[in-house]
Amino acid sequence: MTLKLRSVGASDRGLIRSGNQDAHHAGSWLVAVADGMGGMAAGDLASTIAIEAVGPLDLETPEDALVAALQSGIDLATRRIRQAVDEDSDRRGMGTTLTALLFARTGSCLALAHIGDSRAYLFREGVLKQITRDDTFVQMLVEQGVITADQASSHPRRAVVTQALQGDEVSPTYATMVPWAGDRWLLCSDGLSNVVRPDTLAEVLAGHPDRTECAGTLIDLALRAGGPDNVTVVVADVVDEA
Template structure:
């Protein structure tokens, strides 16, 4: 039995922002979300560069190739962002988050890379688990016991990212695990996770079997919550393939 991804993505500018600086990829072997930072300093370009750099991994790779492929893609994205800033110094300060899931050709392994405050969640057996840890100022406060996770959702500095792809060396987080049929992955920008509570996200992931409909509903909920930021959602189901 071979397992692969069945994915769908929805992205929206939101109700406040004038432009969408999120970029997304939803494929057969790879899904990824990048949330650009820097406003006029071309955050949209930074996120597009990151997705372009990693999109080439949407091919059949062996289990042993996944981690190194992701590391090389992150390095390439960082180099291209640095080159873009060198080309136009007004882009100084631009950057992007990146969260991506890569499935092997055999379907016996998936690998995850993460930097920034976009997120990956896994719904398995009816239980939702956040698989990434935010690289943010408020997450540092939570880790230190200064504030609770609930307080972090409304903290005035919740948007301050402590790690991102900005053209400089960065330590991304990597992980791998065995997939199972029926696993449902959610990758999203913080335009969803900062607005829609985790328990509501879990209910939608469980209640909408179709990936596209599920992604669309989550975006709708973010908009219903005020849509203060760009919101991007990718749903990736682990399914049996040919």
């Protein structure tokens, strides 16, 4: 059995924002989503820098080098964002989330890197699981038992991230997993996860085997829910091409 990754990405500025500060990559070995912050021009630049820094990782990588490769990509993004801020003081405070998944050349392993509140979900055998943990103020309150997960979804400070790529030293989360044939991954910005419930995400992932159609349906659902933010999705399937 030879497992491969097949992916499709889609993005929309939403119905409220004047521009799109999200960026994404949907490749054969790498998928990633970045959600910029810090003002229109700066947020757009930060997310673009992050995706351009990790984009070259979209190639065959040994499984024992996956995490190191993602670390090098994030280090490069950090340096480039710091340089961009140094070049223009108006960019101070700009940053971006980054959630990236890198598939090993053998198909036997994958690695995930995450910082911020974009998310990675795994849909496996009919069950949807959020793999990433939001680096947000409200997630911290949930874990402390101060508020519930439902309350977090409407909390006035739900957009406050506690970590992002901003040119400073950060501590992204890294993890490795064993892929299964039939796995479906969803990477998305909070423009989707903030307005579409997990059970609805699961229904769409289960009901639309065509990746392009699935991604388009998810975007449409976010727009129907008001489209208050930019919305970006990457749908990636683990397939057996033996």
